[in-house]
Amino acid sequence: MTDNNQSDNGSLRIKAPDELTPEQFSICRLKSTEPPFTGKYVDCKSDGIYHCVCCGNALFDSKTKYDSGSGWPSFWQVLSENSVAEHADITHGMRRVEVTCKACDAHLGHVFTDGPAPTGLRYCINSAALHLQERA
Numbered sequence: 001m002t003d004n005n006q007s008d009n010g011s012l013r014i015k016a017p018d019e020l021t022p023e024q025f026s027i028c029r030l031k032s033t034e035p036p037f038t039g040k041y042v043d044c045k046s047d048g049i050y051h052c053v054c055c056g057n058a059l060f061d062s063k064t065k066y067d068s069g070s071g072w073p074s075f076w077q078v079l080s081e082n083s084v085a086e087h088a089d090i091t092h093g094m095r096r097v098e099v100t101c102k103a104c105d106a107h108l109g110h111v112f113t114d115g116p117a118p119t120g121l122r123y124c125i126n127s128a129a130l131h132l133q134e135r136a
């Protein structure tokens, strides 16, 4: 199956576990969560595109980032249909929707339905799973 729109992803390379920091590995591959208000992108207002720290897949635009007060970087929209996959998560006694990188299955965070207009969604994402590439 070929798709011309996939060419941008042709250079994606998934990092090996030993190329990740212990924190990145714990969150992205073991689905842990960083403590709130500790991540480097919580209060980040820089303009750019947030990528998956494991493979470089483009995930979120800073234009859709907002201050949710939750202590984690929050977005009301994903960048494209190739950005993330969503899975039902019933661990920890809660019914949540897990968000993973669509390219490499890295755990990113969760999506909730208490976000702002126009989507009403709140993508609550671990800073450690993200890499911001600032717009020139």
Ligand SMILES: [Zn+2]
Pocket (backbone or CB within 6 Å): 052, 053, 054, 055, 056, 057, 101, 102, 103, 104, 105, 106
């Ligand atoms: Zn990825």
